[in-house]
Amino acid sequence: MISFQDVNKKFSSAITALDSINLEIQNGEFVFLVGPSGAGKSTLLRILAREFLPSSGKVFVDEVDITRIVSSKLPIYRRKVGFVFQDFKLLDDRTVFENVALSLQARGVKEIEVNKEVERTLKLFDIWERRALFPRQLSGGEAQRVAIARAVIGKPSIVLADEPTGDLDPQTAAAVIQLLAEINSWGTTVIMATHNKDIVDALKKRVIILSKGKIVSDKHEAKYEFHREEEKPNEEVKT
């Protein structure tokens, strides 16, 4: 279970990215984080990824306060979490196969097992034929599939997706969401930040609306409802 307890994040005295966040997410849930730019969606995900520390408050993942994990132990925590980004963050000088393999190599998995597992995963995500290509040779949808394959190959218990469909056309975006839903059906917790109303409405999952760093709505099997407080988005905070 993931638990945010009175979490605040300030980047300066003028910029409050998260304001008194209290939130619980059960294992295996699919949660949409929605809200305008600067609402605090990415900041919340990055705190969960331990890229940032909150200014105050605690964040528990499986009863471990991740804000207290020392930097030398962070890699062990991060192996429980898979990341999918809007800009894919694939390594340009590595092939599809090497990009996906990196996730296991970083965990110290033996080469023979890496090769087997990468093959299995690439076939599962229908990108095996693209294994020798470099990221710049892929379409946006293919690149995002590779990024998702890389995120889940290590069997993380949580997948964090920050605007994963932001750069994709509607059809490709729908396919990516279907993929994330399938990953969620394996029991993986998926937390996805998005602007895409159609996707949120189609899936009917838990929807948390953020505005100016606060949770203004938290509903299960919900749609992305327009909220009055979204009219004045906070200052853009994407560091």
Added chain:
Amino acid sequence: MVYKQFVLRNIRRTPYQALAALMVMFLTFLVISVFLIVAVGSQEILTFYEGKPQAIAFFKDGTTDKDVQAIENALTLTGKITKFKYVSKEEALQIYRDRNKNNPLLLELVTANILPASLEINTKTPEDLKDIATIVQKEPVVEEVVFPEDVVASLTSATHLIRLVGGTVVAFLVIFSTLIILMIIGFKIRIKRDEIETMRLLGASNWFIRIPYILEGLAYASGGAFLGWGLSFLVLWYFQPIMSQSLGEVSQVIFPISWIFIGGLLGVELAVAAFVGLLGSYAAVRRYLHI
């Protein structure tokens, strides 16, 4: 295996930086090789001259064994002598014949009566030589005393100079090479900042990220050491006949170069390479990775 792939990829992706690093390392280790060869060679030559009979006293005709013994006793009392060797007229003739066996004309003209008997005197240090020569010269039965004072003095100062200049140049190049490794690895880390950040998010440990960069620095230094070492011995092997001819009898203490020396030199250079490569790349990792 994984690290090897990472290092080779890093080198392939930035070939010009890799080439620059390798060339600097090559130059450094070529200079280190040359310095060590010259330093060891000059020391061997100096040792050769220091170990040779340093003073030779030639006797007048009619000198008896008793006279020679008296001189030996007097010199022994100085405490500066390591060895005496008496060479009789007959032995001197034999030496002369051996040296000129290819020239019958010279052999015909010389008999034992022409050549003087002599005493070869070894001293503990080259500095003792002059005192001993002065003592021996005063003996009435001694015709002449010769000793290679100038050769030893010149060689001693040359050896000291080689060590000083060579050591300074090598120290400078080692520092310079370490900084070059630091700069190039640091540059590579900076241009791969996003990649490093992604690897961190994938759960890569600090050492998983650091090791390829450290090994890359080590690869440049070791590659440079092999090339510098190889070229220096290639040049030495090529010029060996010319050097043997110009050095004369001294060349026998240098050539043929022993395999132990060749292997030892490679060992020393690889040790220096490990120091330069590891220090430079580790400093870069500490400075630029912030992990």
